[in-house]
Amino acid sequence: MKELSYxxxxxxxxxxxxxxxxxxxxxxxPKIKKKIAVLGGSxxxxxxxxLDIFLLDNGIEAEFYESEYNRFWQDAMFSNEELDSFKPDxxxxxxxxxxxxxxxxxKMSVDECKSALDREFERYKAMWESLDSKFGCPLxxxxxxxxxxxxxxxxxxxxxxxxxxxxxxxxxxxxxxxxARQNFYxxxxxxxxxxxxxxxxxxxxxxxxxxxxxxxxxxxxFALNLANIIKSVFGKNKKAVALDLDNTLWGxxxxxxxxxxxxxxxxxxxxxxxxxxxxxxxxxxxxGVMLTVCSKNEEENALAGLNHPDSLLKPEEFINIKANxxxxxxxxxxxxxxxxxxxxxFVFVDDNPAERTIVSSQVPGIAVPExxxxxxxxxxxxxxxxxxxxxxxxxxxxxxxxxxxxxKRAKAMQSFADYTEYLLSxxxxxxxxxxxxxxIQRITQLTNKSNQFNLTTKRYTQSEMEQCANDPNFxxxxxxxxxxxxxxxxVSVVIGKVNLDVVEIELWLxxxxxxxxxxxxxxxxxLSQKAVEAxxxxxxxxxxxxxxxxxxAGLYESFGFxxxxxxxxxxxxxxxxxxxxxxxxxxxxxx
Amino acid sequence: xxxxxIYKRLTEVFRDVFDDETIEINDNTTANDIEDWDSIEHITxxxxxxxxxxxxxxxxxxxxxxxVGEMVDIIASRA
Numbered sequence: 001m002k003e004l005s006y007x008x009x010x011x012x013x014x015x016x017x018x019x020x021x022x023x024x025x026x027x028x029x030p031k032i033k034k035k036i037a038v039l040g041g042s043x044x045x046x047x048x049x050x051l052d053i054f055l056l057d058n059g060i061e062a063e064f065y066e067s068e069y070n071r072f073w074q075d076a077m078f079s080n081e082e083l084d085s086f087k088p089d090x091x092x093x094x095x096x097x098x099x100x101x102x103x104x105x106x107k108m109s110v111d112e113c114k115s116a117l118d119r120e121f122e123r124y125k126a127m128w129e130s131l132d133s134k135f136g137c138p139l140x141x142x143x144x145x146x147x148x149x150x151x152x153x154x155x156x157x158x159x160x161x162x163x164x165x166x167x168x169x170x171x172x173x174x175x176x177x178x179x180a181r182q183n184f185y186x187x188x189x190x191x192x193x194x195x196x197x198x199x200x201x202x203x204x205x206x207x208x209x210x211x212x213x214x215x216x217x218x219x220x221x222f223a224l225n226l227a228n229i230i231k232s233v234f235g236k237n238k239k240a241v242a243l244d245l246d247n248t249l250w251g252x253x254x255x256x257x258x259x260x261x262x263x264x265x266x267x268x269x270x271x272x273x274x275x276x277x278x279x280x281x282x283x284x285x286x287x288g289v290m291l292t293v294c295s296k297n298e299e300e301n302a303l304a305g306l307n308h309p310d311s312l313l314k315p316e317e318f319i320n321i322k323a324n325x326x327x328x329x330x331x332x333x334x335x336x337x338x339x340x341x342x343x344x345x346f347v348f349v350d351d352n353p354a355e356r357t358i359v360s361s362q363v364p365g366i367a368v369p370e371x372x373x374x375x376x377x378x379x380x381x382x383x384x385x386x387x388x389x390x391x392x393x394x395x396x397x398x399x400x401x402x403x404x405x406x407x408k409r410a411k412a413m414q415s416f417a418d419y420t421e422y423l424l425s426x427x428x429x430x431x432x433x434x435x436x437x438x439x440i441q442r443i444t445q446l447t448n449k450s451n452q453f454n455l456t457t458k459r460y461t462q463s464e465m466e467q468c469a470n471d472p473n474f475x476x477x478x479x480x481x482x483x484x485x486x487x488x489x490x491v492s493v494v495i496g497k498v499n500l501d502v503v504e505i506e507l508w509l510x511x512x513x514x515x516x517x518x519x520x521x522x523x524x525x526x527l528s529q530k531a532v533e534a535x536x537x538x539x540x541x542x543x544x545x546x547x548x549x550x551x552x553a554g555l556y557e558s559f560g561f562x563x564x565x566x567x568x569x570x571x572x573x574x575x576x577x578x579x580x581x582x583x584x585x586x587x588x589x590x591x
Numbered sequence: 592x593x594x595x596x597i598y599k600r601l602t603e604v605f606r607d608v609f610d611d612e613t614i615e616i617n618d619n620t621t622a623n624d625i626e627d628w629d630s631i632e633h634i635t636x637x638x639x640x641x642x643x644x645x646x647x648x649x650x651x652x653x654x655x656x657x658x659v660g661e662m663v664d665i666i667a668s669r670a
Contacts, residue, residue, distance in 0.1 A: 011642035014635060018610035045631045205650045216638035 002360070004057045005369055006383040010220040014046075017053055024056035029365055030547045031056070032459075034234060037065040037088035039072035041099035042213035047226075050219045054227035058236045059365070069211065070099075076127040084134070089461070090230060091131055092140040095124075096189065096213035097147055097167060104166045106152065113160040121173045128177070128184065136463035138233050140185045140226070141178075143171045145193040145214075148202040182441060183462050185229050185390055192225050193218075195383075221383075228385030235448035235459070238367055238386040239341055241284065242332050244350035245295040245302055245323070248371065249281075249313060250274045254305035255297055265310030273374040278312040280378045285317070288396030289387050290339070290403060292320040294331045294348070299323040319403045328355050329362035339403065340512035342451070342548065347386050349377075391462075393442045395489045405486035406513060412485075423518060423586040426483040430519065430587045432526040435469040435476045442490045443478050446511060451548040453520075454509040455541065455555065473498055475530045479523050481514055481587070488514055492523050496531065496539070502574075503531040505541045508555075521584040524559055528580045538574050545569035559583075592670050597644075597663050604643050608636050618660030644670040 003012065003020065013020070034055075038044050048064050055062050065086045067075045072093055075083055101123065102116040124141070131139055144167045156162030160169075171190060178186050193201040196218050203215035214222060231237065246253045251263030251270045263271040264278075285291060291313070295302050302323030306315045315321060320338060322331040328350070336343040344365030350356055351371045360368040369380045389396075409426065416422035435443055444465045451457065460468065468474055479492040491514045495507040505527075510520060531539060541556040543549075545568070553571075557563070561573035598616070605614045609627050622628040628636070640662065641647055646669045656662050 011639070014642070015604065015607040015639045019607070022610070043634075046635065205647075209650055209653055210634050212634070216634065217642070 001057050002368075002370075004054060004224075005367070006221075006224060006380060007370070008220060010217040013050065013053070013220045014216060017049060020053050021049075021056065024053060025061075029059055031059050031061040032234065033061050033063065034089045034230075035063045035065070035086060036230070037067075037075075037083060037086060037091045039067045039075050039091065039093045041070055041072050041093075041095040042207075043069060043211045044094055046212070046216060046219050047094060047223060050223035051227055051230075054223050055230060058227060058231035060231060060234060060236065072099075073123075073127060076131050088135055088137055090138045090140065090233060091135060092187070092226065092230075093127070093142065094213075095142055095144075097144045098207065098213055100144065100167070100170070102166075104161050104163060106161045108161055110160055113166070117166060117169055117173070120170055124174070125177065132183075136467075137461055138183045138185065140187050140229055141174065142187045142189050143174050145189050145201065146198055148198065148204070182391065185233070187226050187229060189214075189222065189225075192222055196221055224383075224385065228388040229390060232385075232388040232390040235445075237388060237449075238289075238347050239345040240290040240292060240319075240336075240339070241281070241347045241349055242292050242294040242328075242335065243281065244352065244355065245293060245297060245305055247351040247374075248349060248377075249278055250305060250308065250311075251374070255301045259304045259308055262305060262308065264308050270374060271310070273377075275310060275312065277374060277377045280382070282312050282317060284387065285400050286397070287387055287389050287392075288399040290400060291318045292335050292339075292346075293318050293322060294328050294335065294350075295323045296325055296328070297323040319400065319407070327358065327362075329359050332359065332363055332366070340452075340515060347381070349381065391441055391445050393445055395442055395445075398487075398489065402486060402488055402513060408485050409483075419516075420586065426485070426517075426586075428481060428483045428517065428587040429590045430482075430522050431480045431590055432477055432522060433591060435465070435478055437469075439478055439490055440465055440469060443493050446490060447493055447507065447509060450509040450511065451546070452512050452551050453515065454546075454549050455505070455552055456507055456544050457546050457549060458507050468495060475503060475527065475534060477523060477526050477530070479519060479526075481517065481519050492519055494523055494527055496527060498531075498534045498536060501535065501537040502540050503527070503534065503536045503538070505539060508541070518584055518586050520555070521559075522587045522589065525582045525584050526589075528575075528577055532577055532580070537577055539577060540564075541573040541575070543571045543573070592667065594663055594667060597666050597670070600643055601640065601659070601663065601666070604639050605636070608632065608639050616659045618658065618663070620659040621657070640666070646670055 038048055044066055048066060052062055065083055065088060072095060100120060102120040104113045104116055128139060146167060147163045150156035150164055152159060152162050156164040159165055174186060178184050201214050201218050206212035206215055243249060251274055252261055254262050264274050265271045281291065303315055306313060320335045322335055332346055332348065333343050336346065343363045347367040348359045349371060356368045359366060367386055369384055371377055371380060413422050440462065444460060444462045448459050469476060475496040475498060477494040478490050480490050481488045492510040493507060496503040496505050541561055543553060543556065556573035561575040563571055564574050565572045602616055605616055606612050609625060614625065637648060637653055644666050646666065648665065652665055
C-alpha cells in the first residue's frame with residue numbers, strides 16, 4: 001500500500017489507521033496468521049496498532065499478546081498462564097533507555113562501572129534465556145537509544161562513568177549475544193532514533209503523561225523497522241529488483257542523448273548521485289538480491305548505457321534484461337516467470353510516476369517505492385527494508401551466480417532435441433541426507449519461503465526444525481543438487497512422520513530453480529528407501545491447496561500414488577511400497 | 592481561525608480517529624459521549640489534533656481539558 005511505503009506521512013497514518021486496517025483486511029492479498037507477544041517496558045498500545053497495519057501490508061495477519069504496562073520482566077521470568085496458553089510464534093521485547101536500572105555516575109570507580117554493566121546485561125540475558133527455554137521461538141529485543149542529556153558533555157561518550165558510554169557498551173554486549181545466535185534479533189532503535197532526530201524522538205511530555213518512550217509521530221517509522229524483522233523471519237522478504245534505466249540508473253535518456261550525453265560519474269553532482277546509487281544496487285547482490293532491468297528502450301541503447309565507462313552495473317550484473325517497448329507490468333510478469341519466482345517478489349524501481357502507477361495497479365503485491373530525486377533513491381529503498389537480512393546463508397551469497405548458471409543451462413538445452421539427453425548431459429549429482437546441523441538454517445529458510453513447489457506449505461521456526469531433527473519419529477531428507485554448471489545448494493526438503501506402518505509426508509518442497517530436473521524423483525526414491533527401513537508399508541501424501549502451489553496439485557498422481565480422499569481442493573494420496581522401483585534415472589546419488 | 596472553522600476540521604479528525612463518519616461534536620462533548628474514546632484512544636486523538644492544527648498542547652492542558660469546548664478554546668488561542 002502506497003501510504004505505508006517510506007517516506008510516509010505519520011500524521012496521516014495515526015489518524016487513518018483504523019480505516020487502513022479495514023482496507024488491508026478486505027483486500028485479496030493472501031495472509032498468513034501469526035501470534036506476536038509484545039513485552040513492554042513502556043506503553044505499547046500505539047506500537048501494536050501501527051505494527052499491525054505494517055504487517056498486514058506484508059501479508060501477515062497478527063494476533064497480539066500485550067504485557068501489562070512495564071511487566072516485561074515478570075512475564076519473561078515467571079509463569080504467566082495467559083502468555084503460556086497464547087503460544088507466541090515470535091516474542092518482541094520493547095525496552096528503551098527508560099528501563100535501564102543500573103546507572104553509572106562520576107563518583108564510581110572503573111570496577112564499579114564494569115560491574116554495573118555486567119549486572120544490567122545479565123538481567124536481560126536471564127530474561128532471554130527464560131523465554132527461550134519456555135517458548136523456543138524467535139525473539140526480538142530493542143537495543144537502547146542514546147540518553148537525551150549528557151552530564152559530562154562530550155566526555156560522557158568515552159568515560160565509563162558517563163551514561164552515553166554505558167549505553168554504548170550495553171548495546172555492544174547485546175550485539176555480541178545476537179551475533180552468536182540464530183533466533184535472536186535486535187530492533188535497532190538506536191539507529192532509527194538517530195535518523196528521526198533524538199530530540200524529536202524523546203518527547204518528554206509523552207513520557208511524563210502517557211509513559212511513551214518515543215513521540216507518537218515516530219511510532220510509524222519505528223513500527224516499519226520492527227515489521228521488517230518480523231516479515232523477514234516469516235519469509236516475506238522481496239527477492240529481486242526490476243530497474244528502469246533512463247533517469248533511474250543514470251541521468252538523461254540514452255536513446256536521445258547518446259552514451260556520451262548521459263550523466264554518470266564524478267563530473268557532475270547528478271552524475272555522482274547516480275553512480276553512488278548504482279554502487280548501492282550492486283551491493284544488494286551481496287545479500288542475495290537478484291537484479292533485473294525493465295526499461296523502455298532499444299536493447300542496443302540500453303546495453304550501451306550499461307557499458308558506460310563509469311557504470312558500476314555492467315550488463316553481466318543482471319540476471320535478466322528487458323529493454324523493449326512492451327508494457328512494464330507485462331515485462332515484469334515475464335521476467336518473473338523466466339526466473340521461476342512470483343511477480344510480487346519484485347521491487348520495481350522507476351523515476352516515472354506513470355509507470356509506477358501502472359505497475360502497482362497491474363501487479364498485485366509488488367513493491368513500488370516513490371523515487372523522487374536521485375539524491376533520495378538510496379534512502380527510499382533502504383529504509384523500506386524490502387530485503388531485511390535476518391538469516392544469512394551461503395545460498396544468499398551465491399544466488400546471483402546460481403541464476404546465471406541457470407541461464408547457461410537454458411542455452412545448453414536448446415542444443416538437445418531430447419530432454420532426457422539434455423538432463424544426462426548436465427552430469428547431475430545429488431546428495432540426499434538427514435538434516436545435518438550445518439544445513440538447518442538453510443532448510444528452515446527454504447521451508448519458510450517456498451510457495452510454489454510445496455505440498456503442505458507448513459512453516460517451521462528454526463527451533464521447531466531443530467526439534468524435528470532430533471525426533472526419532474521423523475524421516476528427514478534434504479537434497480543438494482550439483483551439475484556441471486554449478487552447485488545449487490540445498491534445494492529440496494522432505495519430512496515424513498512414521499506412524500506404525502505408514503509414513504505421513506508432512507512436508508515436501510523444492511526450490512523452483514531446479515524444476516524439471518527429476519530431483520523430486522530422486523527424493524522419492526530416498527524417502528521410499530528410508531520408509532521401508534523404518535518398517536513402513538505405505539507412503540501417505542497430503543496436498544493442501546494455496547493461492548500459489550497449483551503446480552504440484554498432480555505431483556503425487558504423477559508419482560503413481562492413489563487418491564484416497566478429497567476435501568474441496570485438498571487431497572490425500574497413498575503409495576504401496578511393496579516392490580517399489582527407483583524412478584530417478586538421470587541424477588547420480590553421491591552420499 | 593473562527594470556531595466554526597476549527598469545528599469543521601476537528602470533526603474530521605474525530606471521524607478519522609474513531610473511524611465513524613457519523614460522529615458530531617460540540618462544546619459539551621466528552622469522552623463519555625463517544626464509545627471508543629478511552630485513555631488509549633485519547634492519546635491518539637490528542638496527537639492527531641496536534642498534527643491537524645500544527646500546535647502542541649502543554650502537559651497540564653491535556654489532563655485538565657474537560658470537554659471538546661475547552662480543546663477548541665486552546666486551539667483558537669494558538670492556531
